[in-house]
Amino acid sequence: MKEFKIAQPQSLDQVTSLLSQEKTGYSLIAGGTDLLDEIKNKTIAPEVVIDLKSIPDLSTIKTDKKHVSIGAMTRVADLAENPIIQENFPGLVEAALSLASPQLRNVGTVGGNLCQRPRCWYYRDPDTICRKKGGSRCYAQRGRNRYHAIFGGGICYIVHPSDLAPALISLDADITINGPTGKKNSMKLEDFFTLPQNNVRKENVLEAHQILSEIRIPLPKNGTKSTYYKFKERGTWDFAVVSAAINGVISGGVFRDIKIVCGGLAPIPWRLKKAEDFIKGKKVTEEVIRQGAKEALKDARPLEENAYKKDLVEAVLYTAISSMV
Numbered sequence: 288m289k290e291f292k293i294a295q296p297q298s299l300d301q302v303t304s305l306l307s308q309e310k311t312g313y314s315l316i317a318g319g320t321d322l323l324d325e326i327k328n329k330t331i332a333p334e335v336v337i338d339l340k341s342i343p344d345l346s347t348i349k350t351d352k353k354h355v356s357i358g359a360m361t362r363v364a365d366l367a368e369n370p371i372i373q374e375n376f377p378g379l380v381e382a383a384l385s386l387a388s389p390q391l392r393n394v395g396t397v398g399g400n401l402c403q404r405p406r407c408w409y410y411r412d413p414d415t416i417c418r419k420k421g422g423s424r425c426y427a428q429r430g431r432n433r434y435h436a437i438f439g440g441g442i443c444y445i446v447h448p449s450d451l452a453p454a455l456i457s458l459d460a461d462i463t464i465n466g467p468t469g470k471k472n473s474m475k476l477e478d479f480f481t482l483p484q485n486n487v488r489k490e491n492v493l494e495a496h497q498i499l500s501e502i503r504i505p506l507p508k509n510g511t512k513s514t515y516y517k518f519k520e521r522g523t524w525d526f527a528v529v530s531a532a533i534n535g536v537i538s539g540g541v542f543r544d545i546k547i548v549c550g551g552l553a554p555i556p557w558r559l560k561k562a563e564d565f566i567k568g569k570k571v572t573e574e575v576i577r578q579g580a581k582e583a584l585k586d587a588r589p590l591e592e593n594a595y596k597k598d599l600v601e602a603v604l605y606t607a608i609s610s611m612v
């Protein structure tokens with residue numbers, strides 16, 4: 288592991304000012320559960336690691352009449368245990384509790400979860416210079432691709448590893464991004480993630496001098512339900528092979544509104560818009576859910592080893608949606 292310096296800024300302005308001055312490689316560290324793995328296995332070698340732990344107010348959960356705001360440094364365990372989150376967003380609690388192990392949830396943060404890097408074995412292998420690391424090939428495309436993308440690949444077939452991202456997108460969350468000299472902007476979390484065809488080196492639109500500071504979720508309307516179902520290969524901690532976050536308004540067994548966002552399928556959290564359109568307004572039956580999944584899967588482009596994910600999507604959607612009605 289290459290040596291690096293540690294910077295411990297005391298405010299967001301200090302972070303963004305450091306980020307804009309730093310000419311060599313730097314990395315932000317929150318809980319470090321992903322970043323330190325990347326450094327130890329030599330996927331990255333930053334000169335300076337900027338520690339976010341001393342910044343006040345980045346780890347609080349607050350509510351006003353319309354929204355709940357979650358600081359980016361909120362630990363995943365604190366998110367899952369928060370009474371406001373438990374009361375309003377059961378799907379987000381399920382996603383948080385599905386993530387890693389209790390030890391990792393006690394250290395890992397919400398911001399780090401959204402900004403974590405992919406788990407593709409070619410990307411994580413120090414001896415493989417794939418497209419994501421500046422090389423000229425995606426080795427998964429014709430290599431071992433059992434866990435890779437069936438949507439949105441093309442030049443790089445990673446899947447986005449975050450469990451919180453699909454849940455937060457299904458809840459229509461916004462995020463705040465801070466840049467140099469106090470500049471802030473907000474955007475839909477859904478627009479934060481970006482496909483390899485736009486920039487194969489990154490999974491989101493965050494610029495080098497920016498930091499994700501807050502996530503804001505609108506409080507749910509009456510009759511709204513949410514859930515998160517994650518299919519993983521092992522009973523113990525594991526990343527999603529396929530997961531689905533569902534959020535919707537149900538009455539009389541009919542989804543008046545529904546949002547479906549999947550993990551494990553694409554380089555970004557993947558919205559199944561065609562399934563939403565098919566299911567919306569219909570009485571929810573097994574046939575309707577399976578047909579909705581089939582509509583969405585018409586656009587899937589599986590690789591040699593991962594066509595099984597199509598059947599899994601159908602099963603995961605059926606399990607998740609039928610638990611809500």
Ligand SMILES: Cc1cc2nc3c(=O)[nH]c(=O)nc-3n(C[C@H](O)[C@H](O)[C@H](O)COP(=O)(O)OP(=O)(O)OC[C@H]3O[C@@H](n4cnc5c(N)ncnc54)[C@H](O)[C@@H]3O)c2cc1C
Pocket residue numbers: 314315316317318319320321322323324359360363385386387388391394395396397398399400401402403404448449450451493497498499500524525526527
């Ligand atoms: C064994 C193991 C199992 C895991 N299982 C899961 C799982 O099932 N589901 C899952 O979703 N994740 C899983 N993870 C990944 C990860 O540990 C968690 O997602 C965790 O929440 C990451 O948070 P962190 O604070 O530790 O991030 P860090 O490691 O500190 O940071 C991760 C990345 O985000 C960047 N970053 C951090 N905070 C910010 C910010 N505020 N603004 C901009 N960039 C930022 C860092 O520079 C770094 O690139 C697992 C990790 C391990 C080691």
